[in-house]
Amino acid sequence: MIGNERDTALAEAIALREAGRAEEARARLVPLVEQHPGDAQIAYQAAWAHDVLGLEREAVPFYEWALIGDGLAAEDRLGAFLGLGSTYRAFGAHDKAVAILRRGLAEFPDDAGLTTFLAMALYNAGDAKTAVESLLRVIATTSTDPQVAPYRKAIELYATDLDATHA
Template sequence: MRERLDQAIGLREEGRAKQDQAILAEARALLLELAAAYPDVAEVHYQTGVAHDNSGMGRAAIPYYVHALELGLTGADLERCLLGLGSTYRSLGQYEEAVATLRRGMDAFPANRAIQVLLSMALYNTGRHKEAMELALTKLMETTSDEKLLYFGRGLSYYAQHLDETW
């Protein structure tokens, strides 16, 4: 199984890098065979979800991501799965599911800025504008090296938490 899974991952990565739908279809076919043969292997289902996502088939990716999570996916694959699933939910307009998934990702992987930014976007989509801006501004200030932003850093960091305050 490991050899076939590694082959499928290699194909998926090549297909994604080249944006080649034929290669991605080959990867998906191999992963679908593996998912049928190994229904209890989290990594197989996670990779099948990624292959569908990379192919622009987000809706089809969701059950594979969810099943991988149910099977106890761990480590870097868990981090990427939560990111992929949350992003997919958001792109499909399933904003509450996106927020829940991305919050789980942010709690488990607090250093992952991509999860944080996607959570900010999903919060915006649910009408939680203040929380979305607070998260986005806080993460921007934590990661910027822009001198003009840093000059106003103390004020921007304060107002990220107090958006409704005035002088």
């Protein structure tokens, strides 16, 4: 499939998913992945279509291919890390979730979404302390709640060591 045909087929599949016709999108995307095995963008869209349909386990290889393939925009790469990490966590592969979300944070260190999903995976993996500390950092840096703002400095301090006492 020539570049323009590929682009048209991909755009049509994305439009179908966005229109709520995820099964039709999936039916178009799976053959596209086969025709373009190294195309990260197609693999990512196939993963997304599977996820929308509740086919999380089937989405995993597409997410993995998206992360090792070429041509994925940063925003979509971030989405692939989130999607794969969240999917691993959802079906109990907590160590894999932690690993992929940490990999994502290595590339996107300030992303609150990745940090939040990592906190959930850490909690599930038995590291509640690190999970809560991570969530405190997210709250301190992202909250615009007027009830939180006056305590931002204290929240940031405790996020560095939740067990510490500060007098």
